[in-house]
Amino acid sequence: MKDVSLFIPCTVDLFLPHVGEATAFLLRRAGVKPIYHQAQTCCGQPAMNSGYTQQAKKAAKHFIDLFGDDEAVVSPSGSCTCMVKYHYPEILSDEPEWFGRATELAPRVYELSQYLVDVLKVEDLGATFNGKVAYHESCHILRGLGISEQPQKLISAVKGAQLVPMNQADFCCGFGGEFSVHYPDISESMVQDKIKNFIESNADILLLCEPGCLLNISGYLSRNLPGKKVMHLASFLASNGREER
């Protein structure tokens, strides 16, 4: 059985481990063996986004050393995948050897839904759910990686689930990492619009593929609208929409 290396974002490791476990579960279901490098820590995005390029480079080099020989690296996060695929070569562009290694690794790094649908050619993972779901197109997933069909194919293959359209599904939810901390009023306004569109879609659950968006939207719902549900697509598929933690 083929080995697939799990790239678990620090947000998932600390706050959403069930998403990581769901990722491993789905990959097994799809016929590959997930392995996990214990020494992985963080892709370095927080440092890069704050302008600390030197520190981000350290994260990049650590990652490349760790994952560099893996045949496939799979992550349940769009922004982390983008960081490795596109930003590592950029920030290492002044170090030719590392640039070479980063560029060589990039095509082997995948977001989860992309890997399942495009590489393993699997859409039906045996999940069932009776109800309506809507899909939020996270910025790095959609615009960073060009992924949109794949998660929707996975959703459509769920027996009993109805994927309903949602207004402005491709609009940012207002997370943006630091942005949500430093510009809380603007961020709140954006997540309120997202939730308004979710409610108007009449979906039972809002699905997405990005841990950052998940923390943002679920955090807001927890404070303000505890009845409404948002889930990572991996957890949804692995738990038939019941999300055991």
Place this chain on the structure above:
Amino acid sequence: MQIKTEEFAELAKREVAKSRAYPSLKNAPNMLYTKRMVGMKTLPDVAAYQAYGAAIRAEALNRLPELLEEFEKNAVANGAKVVWSRNAKEADEYIVNLAKERGAKFVIKGKSMVTEEIGLNDTLNDQGIVPWETDLGEFIAQQMQRPPFHIVAPAINLTCEEICEVFMKQVDMKERTLDPVALGLAARLFLREKFHRASFGVAGVNVAVAETGTTINLENEGNIRFTKSSPRTLVLVMSIEKVVPTMKDAMHIVRLLSRNCTGQRLPAYVSMDSGPKRTGEIDGPDEMIIVIVDNGRSKLYQDTRAREALRCIRCAACLNTCPVYRQIGGYSYGWVYSGPMGQVLMPLLLGLDRTQHLYRATTLCGACKSVCPAGIDHPKLFLYYRSMDVSGAPYFKGKKRPSGEGRFFKAWSMALTHAWLWNLGVRLARNVINKFAADGVISKLPGGTFAGWFEKRDLPAIAKKTFRERWKETKGGN
């Protein structure tokens, strides 16, 4: 125009509250965003046409000095006069002195962002010469003494009630009305007199063509055509980056600008001027002066990465697509340019130290980059400016970050390359942070660092067993 870029946070907070009270404020960018989508469909291949536009702008910037020289040579051969100005003061002084020499008591103005950048209207007023903005949106904003809310539709946020009040007082409107068409008619009648009597006109330039020395203006209203036809003296003001190599290139840019801006194939009028009127023509300017404004651009041009910000063709597609702009509107950005194009340009013109918020108040969602016909990568530029703050780069006046932040990231980068240290950090953080959790949910943490998050949201407690710990324990879930 007064610079308020440092007040971004307060202005944005106020505007967010206002847009909550007046949800229709979000309609304008949404309407233009929708129109754009329709307009782009009239192109055979959107991505290819946008990419070609980006290539034209990249080449134009790369060859900027030669193209500007070629433009000047050809414009002068057409009979125009070309005046170069290093900064706002030089440009203003030249134009105002010329207006005084010509005995102009008032000037009519076509829409020009760069004239707002150089504060021309204030300088004219100071010298007792009345500038009349003639683009309807600019005219309304001018009468209400408001900055532009949007670079293409400057008064789109103002209500008919507000406009009616001002028009009754200042525009000789006789009867109250809330009908936009009647309000427009009142403006038409008022400004028509100005068009008729004007002896001095000032307009901007959408595209300057090196090959022929031609300047091109796009508009729907006709006020720019009036400005270029009625008065004897015409001043066209352009910033240095407006030039493209050929007329063919210009047509491509015009096709992209129209569709990206308002979703039109073309606006009602595209007028291409190659110098002043010729002998025997009864209208058109006797003299045309093209004022080329630098105002910090040749300096930023030295940096090949920053230079990309000069590709902008002012279509405002980025404003209409930006989820942050929709929430906060144009006033929040604190100066002439708003939305993502303002966020990439103003830090370079004003200095990073005065514009800290402009490149931090973004989620890097990339919507702007995805619609830009000039191929500007706004998120990449935002990250570039942030890195210049960290390194304290003096050229663009990078502002050094708080030392605690630097120490944090240094410790963080050490921890992430040494897993045992990382794991220790996680365990320590969990012990501390989870004390504030109730039912697995944290609603508040002491200290102000994450106050912004908890003001609006909860956070899950750090998992009792992280993914790493669970994997280890269950030997990979097997």
Place this chain on the structure above:
Amino acid sequence: MVQSAKDEILGRLRAAPKETLPPRPYLPPLSELSLGKDELISKFTEILTGETGVVHRVKNNREALDKLTQVVKEEKLKCVMATTDSVIAPLNLPGWGKEQAVNVLTPKDFADRDSFKDAVFDQVQAGITGADYAFAESGTLAVIHNKDQARLVSLAPILHIAILPSDRIVSVYEPIIEKVFSNKDELPSQFVFISGPSMTADIQGHLFKGMHGPRKVIVILIG
């Protein structure tokens, strides 16, 4: 010696690093390029009509004048201004005007700019001009301004009537741009594309026609 602003600015620009850019990408051609004459006319008409323009098609100059007579009655015109370009001049509009009890002025009637402006702003109800070309691509009239084609005639009056032979309609801008700008010594002082009446949506996004320029555009195609 103090450096001029021009030398300082250009000097800085020249001193900056140059980049090596990739060649321009492939640009797929516009679909309008393959249109035949009738399709050109109908596409031009469709798009301009979509912008509330009115398009009439007539066989010859005689019919053009008949159509003009009809327009004058419908729009209740008493005083108009016509330019003297290659389409309009042969129509002898001043003569036609006498027959129709319409006062037809031309810019050549005026000794100076100011008296011309008084007439075109305040006196006339319509401006009548030819057009040098038209584009099916965007329902656009293209007008070269010169001593026989004053600028304000198609701009100041509330109604603009444009007359042109239908074979002046081409598909896209480029071949005409190439033609008009081919001789750098003979560039027109102004070349204008008109794609409908004047309009704005600056107040609350509410679109209306006739902001500063004409509220209505009527085109008479001959042939």
